[in-house]
Amino acid sequence: MSSYLFDTPKVQSIPVKGEDKQYPINRIFCVGRNYAAHAAEMGVEVDREAPFYFTKSPSANLASGSTLPYPPGTENFHYEMELVLVIGKPVFRVSAADAADAIYAYGCGLDMTRRDLQLVARAKQRPWDLGKDVEGSAVFAPLTKAAEMGELGEQRIHLEINGEVKQDAHLKDLIHNVSEIVADLSKFYHLVPGDVIMTGTPAGVGPVVAGDKITGGVDGLDPIALTIGDPE
Template sequence: MTQYLFEPSKVYSVPVNGEAAEYPVGRIFCVGRNYVAHAAEMGVEPDREAPFYFTKSPLATLASGETLPYPPGTENFHYEMELVLAIGKPVFRVSADAAAGAIYAYGCALDMTRRDLQLKAREKQRPWDLGKDVEGSAVFAPLTKAGEVGEIGPQRIHLEVNGEVKQDAHLRDLIHSVTEVVADLSKYYHLMPGDLIMTGTPAGVGPVVAGDVITGGIDGLDPIELKIGPAE
């Protein structure tokens, strides 16, 4: 039996509606600029040819309803409301037509971002890690199995800050569909159960401060909520 010098990191997980067991988080992939209007508000052209990605550590996982302290190193902390999908079986180099069979569940998610650090890195053509891979920045509501959701497209996706609507779109506005994303990502990785893919955010992103309450939803899925606490 392997011995470790210290206790390994805990397993992070997300509840699944109708299941006593939770979905353990292995990897978190995120799709960038997957809505035309959001790309425009970020001052860039949308990437129509293929999705592009960044990642978050599993340690970024946070449950809906929790309080997230305002993170260090930023003065411009942004919300991004997203649809997340959970992979349910191993796939590698899968076609878009077959990709749907690999999707186990869907859920509401927040990609919280140190925007000032992200933009500074972008200007210098450096990775986005300091802006995106933030402790507690991958917020997940309970997942709903894909068979209970139906076709992805007509659902409204929205976010509010202190009750005021900030983001409001539909999943049909995704540049790259959920199956296209799974198929493309599987060209580069052996996707497996435990992989979560955050599919991008609509226009309307903006800053929050300590004391703000973020709420959001996608039709047919459990809503999400996050409170921003004082900086530590």
Template sequence: MTNLFPSPEWPTVPVLGEGAAYPVHRIFCVGRNYAAHAAEMGVAVDREAPFYFTKSALTTTASGATIPYPPGTENFHYEMELVIAIGAPLFKGDKAAAAGAIYGYACGLDMTRRDLQLEARAKQRPWDLGKDVEQSAVFAPITKAAAVGPIGGQRIHLTVNDEIRQDAKLDDLIWKVEEIVSHLSHYYHLAPGDLIMTGTPAGVGAVVAGDEIKGGIDGLTPVELVIGAAT
């Protein structure tokens, strides 16, 4: 049976040292995974279990892109994040199995309509309008896990127009990468094509048209984004 209209292909992210790209099927995001960021957002950290929201795979955007300032917001925020790329099926796995299912890591930006997110939060509604924003999941090329080594003391940082805004260590993650992957696998059949954005450190803030964002994590390819005019 043919489709009623053309359907887009899965978006992809480059992989260092590979001629083939990584197709993105799902994007999971961990909320409030740095205590200092939770504090700046005026909320307590839930240490009983991670919690998640999602972005459509079609929000995937390549590092170096220029994206338009999105509609419906006057408070568009950057969030610099470590991204986990899943490379093997995993369901109800323990931390050891979770570590074995990780294909690689990347720098990512979770761009957020903060005013809409906070409005929804105040009304106890889902965050979709604030988080699942077109062109809001920005990914640098993936580095394979073996080339990165253990995740721990690496610096994670972000600048806007070369001015430092976020600066922390991956040690500050409340839920570590293996814990996140293991926990999530008890609710989803994780598979290659799944990306997990692990949360952002303190220092989030608004950007406007013309701003240049650059984010980095030790040992990974930096992520870059330019904010264009509203359309």
């Protein structure tokens, strides 16, 4: 057995409804600009040919209901409400027709973003890591198994700040649906159980400040909640 110089990081995980065991996080993939209205509000064109991706570290995981300190290095910290899917079996170069079979469960997620740092990086054609891969910025509600969710499309996806609706759309507004995303991503990676995919956010993103309470949901899934705390 190997020994290590320092304590190894704990396994990050997400609760699953109806299960005593949790879903372990291997990787977190995020789809960018997957709602046309959000792309428009960000001042960019929609790429309908194929999705594009960025990643978050598993250590960005934070449970719904937590308090997240306002992060360092930003003056424009944004919320993004998302449908999340998780992989339940290994797939590589899978077709869109077969991709749904690889989805184990769905959930609600928040992609919290240092928007000012993201936009600076985007303008300089640099990676988005400082803007997106933020500690505590991948917030997940408990997962619901895919078989219990049914067909996706008409479900409402929404987010509120202190009770005021800020994001309000439907899953049918996704440019690339969940099967297309899994199939496309599997062209580049051997997807395995533990891989989490955040599918993109609708229009209406905006800043939060310390003391704000974020709530949100997708019809048929456990809702999500987050409180923004004071800076550390």
